[in-house]
Amino acid sequence: MDEKVLLGHGSGGTMMRRIIDEVFFDAYGGEELAAGNDAADLPLPAEGERLAYSTDSFVVTPHFFPGGDIGHLAVCGTVNDVATSGAAPKYLSCGFILEEGFPMEDLKRICQSMADVAKEAGVRIVTGDTKVVNRGHGDGVYINTSGVGFIPAGRVLGGQYCKPGDKVLVSGTLGDHGITIMSCREELSFRADLKSDAAPLNHLIAEVLEAAPHTRCFRDPTRGGLASTLNELAEQSGVDMVVDEMNVPVKDAVRGACEMLGYDVFQVANEGKMVCVVPAEESELALEAMRANEYGTDAAIIGEVLPCPDDRSPRVSIRTGFGSMRILDMLVGEQLPRIC
Amino acid sequence: MDEKVLLGHGSGGTMMRRIIDEVFFDAYGGEELAAGNDAADLPLPAEGERLAYSTDSFVVTPHFFPGGDIGHLAVCGTVNDVATSGAAPKYLSCGFILEEGFPMEDLKRICQSMADVAKEAGVRIVTGDTKVVNRGHGDGVYINTSGVGFIPAGRVLGGQYCKPGDKVLVSGTLGDHGITIMSCREELSFRADLKSDAAPLNHLIAEVLEAAPHTRCFRDPTRGGLASTLNELAEQSGVDMVVDEMNVPVKDAVRGACEMLGYDVFQVANEGKMVCVVPAEESELALEAMRANEYGTDAAIIGEVLPCPDDRSPRVSIRTGFGSMRILDMLVGEQLPRIC
Incomplete structure (x- = not known):
């Protein structure tokens, strides 16, 4: 050859x-x-x-x-x-x-x-x-x-089905893939601590659906990160969402790299994470199912769906560690080209 | 924008x-x-x-x-x-x-x-x-x-089903796409007479299957041209094929360009042609169906399937205009890169 x-x-x-x-x-x-x-x-x-x-x-x-x-x-x-x-x-x-x-x-x-x-x-x-x-x-x-x-017959999922009161889950730590790729390119010193999270999540999804059959939707926060994913879902369903920053799992090395480089971890790409929106009454079951899967051990309930007032378009907000609120916007330009 | x-x-x-x-x-x-x-x-x-x-x-x-x-x-x-x-x-x-x-x-x-x-x-x-x-x-x-x-249920086509006695059809002139692309790149003088044959052939195929329901297979002779397509089919079915050069439709401008440039028209890419192998008794019906379609007006029966002797591998031959036979080999290297 x-x-x-x-x-x-x-x-x-x-x-x-x-x-x-x-x-x-x-x-x-x-x-x-x-x-x-x-x-x-x-x-x-x-x-x-x-x-x-x-x-x-x-x-x-x-x-x-x-x-x-x-x-x-x-x-x-x-x-x-x-x-x-x-x-x-x-x-x-x-x-x-x-x-x-x-x-x-x-x-x-x-x-x-x-x-x-x-x-x-x-x-x-x-x-x-x-x-x-x-x-x-x-x-x-x-x-x-x-x-x-x-x-399967009768199963209908989609970003348009989120309802006020639903919980927002993420299957693990944010930003691992994007920051790993970035650190490879730049040969940065924190590289040793990091690896991409890229993983097939179909089994995890099947297990969540088994435990929480009324799950509204799944979406993987790849390019544009969690921020883009949640904004897409909020817009598709015409709802607001609020995320508790303290509940969002992020590895220390990733958090450190983001601070150093000026990235917002919510906008960094993931390749082995799943966001899912679940009715409140099934959310703990969904969380347990995620955590039982090898790719979901760090899963967390990170926020909830709220009604969107009639007089403005849907909005995603973050409740920061200090208790203040900030708007989580979609990524506008390009943060890390060719991340996937 | x-x-x-x-x-x-x-x-x-x-x-x-x-x-x-x-x-x-x-x-x-x-x-x-x-x-x-x-x-x-x-x-x-x-x-x-x-x-x-x-x-x-x-x-x-x-x-x-x-x-x-x-x-x-x-x-x-x-x-x-x-x-x-x-x-x-x-x-x-x-x-x-x-x-x-x-x-x-x-x-x-x-x-x-x-x-x-x-x-x-x-x-x-x-x-x-x-x-x-x-x-x-x-x-x-x-x-x-x-x-x-x-x-549809019950329909089974594939390159492995060609049988001795079957006829080989092509839905129109060979080489139009490859020579057009070539002439654009080189700004050759014969360019004015040529255009690519790229076309969707699904309706033509459906019409042939209606007329000739026992059709063995279709294949589009893209990269590698007719030569590669016929060699693939012969090998898949373990049969020989013989093509009558005189019956293969080729536009004069394409033939001239091939002679000038040293290309074998049988190895030049097509993007709107279909080769099909049909039992002899349905071959005229298949041909009529092709010719009735706007993309098949130049269709022709160009050859037939023969048994392959046990002592060698399948072979595709051409009977030339002078009555002699030559072997039609698959393209080996690259003739016209990035043709599609």
């Missing part, structure tokens, strides 16, 4: 065939990829279920970082997006845009990482595509994944 | 929201995108149908060319891949990787083109993602689409 990716690996000919067989198939090939047709042919579930469908591209730099890599992220990100609908994620597609000269060893490592986390999540990569761009028109590797899952 | 794409448009914050609303939603937004959740929530068909699922990334340069653009291609390519399974394509995902500084007007034009051809094909873009990479790490715009369709 060639040591580096060449333009010919994207040709549609025998070189492309070789990279598919020796890299992609070797890492995560199954019967659908083996069939070698242009579309995977897959069974559908029982009548009454619905389709959940999502996509994400991944352009993170560096490609490898403490706690994960771009391949791990590409599987987790789409698994989590599909799972937020209450679906069991089932199938993934995977499109690579490789830059000429990218080391084949790195590509293999990325594919293995995708295979491992796909297995953990219980999803299969069933269809794919490979393009190679000439040197200077990429950054080694970009990955797009899309994902399909099936939503 | 900003005139150029900025890093902040990929931030997850309000700038990203604006590009989604003012560019993507404006072009092809429907109820699923409007719902604003992380995964689209979609109905499934009746029990017994199956899922067809495919993906492709598009990195073609230039972005705009006679007969289409990267957005048009991104919809057609995935629609066609899904349709080759005999499915009715239904939903698309769309992931953009934009380079900082890309003109917003170009992006809008691309999105409008996606919207128009999606409408023609009868598919809807139901979920998407936007990433922005810093200047010098992309080439304006890369697009990934994935597509989902449903395969």
Whole structure:
């Protein structure tokens, strides 16, 4: 096998065939990829279920970082997006845009990482595509994944269903992914204490839904962080939200880094956290279910949903440690480009 | 709206929201995108149908060319891949990787083109993602689409089902897309006569299946051209194939360009052509159905399937205009990088 990716690996000919067989198939090939047709042919579930469908591209730099890599992220990100609908994620597609000269060893490592986390999540990569761009028109590797899952009959989740009185939960500490990537790029000294939280959360979501079946919605606070996620939900439902800063779990190292760098931890990206809004009477059950999962040990109830007055648009506020209130705005520009 | 794409448009914050609303939603937004959740929530068909699922990334340069653009291609390519399974394509995902500084007007034009051809094909873009990479790490715009369709109960197509005696059809002239792109890049003089054939072929496929229900398989001869497609099918089915060169439709301008540039037209990419293998007794019906479709007026029966002797691997041959035979090999390296 060639040591580096060449333009010919994207040709549609025998070189492309070789990279598919020796890299992609070797890492995560199954019967659908083996069939070698242009579309995977897959069974559908029982009548009454619905389709959940999502996509994400991944352009993170560096490609490898403490706690994960771009391949791990590409599987987790789409698994989590599909799972937020209450679906069991089932199938993934995977499109690579490789830059000429990218080391084949790195590509293999990325594919293995995708295979491992796909297995953990219980999803299969069933269809794919490979393009190679000439040197200077990429950054080694970009990955797009899309994902399909099936939503059980009668299950309806969505950001539009939050109601005053509901509790807001988060499955763990904020900011780990964003600050880890940042520290890798800048080679900052606090780096040793940190790793990305990237993780597949579909099992955690299923367990929360088992414990708290009236959960309104899940959303993963990736780009734009908790601030963007809560503002989106508040707007979709036409409600206010208030978050108690003291209850929001943040690691000391992340808090320190944010203070030093001038970041608002509420706007920093997470890749292994889930926000969920649950009716008050089921919120403790949801919390217990989260904490029982390996990726939810630091879960907390961080706030609640309030009615939004008629005379203004929905608002998310934070009650600070000093008891004062401040408005939690959505991120406006770009804080940390290419975080995922 | 900003005139150029900025890093902040990929931030997850309000700038990203604006590009989604003012560019993507404006072009092809429907109820699923409007719902604003992380995964689209979609109905499934009746029990017994199956899922067809495919993906492709598009990195073609230039972005705009006679007969289409990267957005048009991104919809057609995935629609066609899904349709080759005999499915009715239904939903698309769309992931953009934009380079900082890309003109917003170009992006809008691309999105409008996606919207128009999606409408023609009868598919809807139901979920998407936007990433922005810093200047010098992309080439304006890369697009990934994935597509989902449903395969009617009892319909089974695939490259593994070709049988000796079957006929090989192609839905029109070869090489139009590849040579058009090539001529745009090089500003060659024959450019005026050519345009890309990029087109959605799902309706054509449905019409062929109506006329010739025992059709074995469809495949679109994109990268690697007819040569790669036929070699793939021959290998999947363990059969030989022979193609009559005289029967293969090629436009004069394309033939001339190939001669001048030293390309084998059988290895040049097509984006609006379909190869199909049909039992002999249904082949004339399939041909009529193709020719009745606007994208199949130049369709032809170009060859047939033969048994492969036990003592060697499957082989595709061409009977030339002079009556001699030559072997039609798969493309080995790269002929025209970034053709799609």
